[in-house]
Amino acid sequence: MTRKIIIDTDPGQDDAVAILLALASPEEVDVLGITAVAGNVPLELTAKNVRIVCELAGKRDVKVFAGCDRPLGRDLVTAEYIHGKTGLDGPVLPDPTMTLQDGHAVDFIIETLRTEPEGSVTLCPLGPLTNIATAFQKAPDIMPRVAEIVLMGGAYFEVGNVTPAAEFNIYVDPEAAEIVFKSGAPITVMPLDVTHKALTTRARIEAFRDLDTDVGRAVAEWTDFFERFDMEKYGSEGGPLHDPCVIAYLIKPTLFSGRHVNVEIETASELTRGMTVADWWGVTDRPKNAMFMGDVDADGFFDLLTGRLARL
Ligand code: RIB
Numbered sequence: 379m380t381r382k383i384i385i386d387t388d389p390g391q392d393d394a395v396a397i398l399l400a401l402a403s404p405e406e407v408d409v410l411g412i413t414a415v416a417g418n419v420p421l422e423l424t425a426k427n428v429r430i431v432c433e434l435a436g437k438r439d440v441k442v443f444a445g446c447d448r449p450l451g452r453d454l455v456t457a458e459y460i461h462g463k464t465g466l467d468g469p470v471l472p473d474p475t476m477t478l479q480d481g482h483a484v485d486f487i488i489e490t491l492r493t494e495p496e497g498s499v500t501l502c503p504l505g506p507l508t509n510i511a512t513a514f515q516k517a518p519d520i521m522p523r524v525a526e527i528v529l530m531g532g533a534y535f536e537v538g539n540v541t542p543a544a545e546f547n548i549y550v551d552p553e554a555a556e557i558v559f560k561s562g563a564p565i566t567v568m569p570l571d572v573t574h575k576a577l578t579t580r581a582r583i584e585a586f587r588d589l590d591t592d593v594g595r596a597v598a599e600w601t602d603f604f605e606r607f608d609m610e611k612y613g614s615e616g617g618p619l620h621d622p623c624v625i626a627y628l629i630k631p632t633l634f635s636g637r638h639v640n641v642e643i644e645t646a647s648e649l650t651r652g653m654t655v656a657d658w659w660g661v662t663d664r665p666k667n668a669m670f671m672g673d674v675d676a677d678g679f680f681d682l683l684t685g686r687l688a689r690l
């Protein structure tokens with residue numbers, strides 16, 4: 379069954395690989411549009427990077443929109459120290475020639491959810507949740523129309539990557555995350571607990587390079603660049619390929635396992651700002667609002683990813 383999706387993203391090398399995986403999988407996902415948000419790098423760059431990736435995939439007809447350039451109520455925090463100045467450091471790729479769609483990403487999200495049949499559109503946020511939350515605030519009527527929100531963000535047993543308590547996407551805009559997690563829409567979360575098990579080992583990166591295509595080479599060079607920071611930080615055998623977990627879940631959900639729990643977002647404390655407080659052991663009577671993933675078949679994930687990238 380093909381799902382209609384909107385990818386909301388802040389490329390970012392891992393976002394780029396997620397977008398390529400989606401564009402290579404038309405049997406499972408119909409990408410209605412891609413909305414850029416400020417996150418890893420400022421909006422002007424994320425909106426440019428989405429188009430670079432679409433052109434690399436040979437998919438110039440994808441509708442790309444620019445969205446919010448800062449969080450709902452906080453200064454923007456970016457991550458050039460991980461993704462480089464461009465947000466897509468690694469390979470040298472040509473500037474895009476495809477243009478942005480007119481109109482704001484938030485209005486595209488609202489319009490699409492209002493015109494597509496109720497329960498037929500899945501939202502796939504891969505960055506801070508500012509665009510999604512803004513759409514929900516501006517048009518609350520769309521919240522019950524969302525089929526599912528499958529997002530990369532948060533952490534529980536794996537703790538934070540930008541502070542001791544918080545994962546980057548949630549940390550950047552905790553107020554937006556609170557709106558999304560309280561929206562009542564079905565939510566599936568790919569937290570660091572699972573993405574830190576999807577590591578780009580040397581063999582896996584060479585498998586990308588061995589595709590011997592522009593896409594394979596770009597993905598190998600992105601993951602080479604992206605992984606160095608995490609390997610130093612975690613002493614791991616590779617870097618976590620966070621965002622493609624969202625798209626892989628749409629294609630092959632059995633790769634993942636987790637638990638349906640209550641998740642609430644810390645917005646008051648500076649110490650734990652952006653923490654995803656998951657009631658993993660059911661010690662409260664708070665409503666279970668999220669499927670919080672904790673495990674992935676990493677070999678199966680990379681086999682799927684590499685096989686699909688070979689199609690582009
Ligand atoms: O914490 C990892 C997340 O933050 C990923 O989505 C990465 O692209 C950055 O946005």
Ligand code: CA
Pocket residue numbers: 387388389390392393417418504505621
């Ligand atoms: Ca991202």
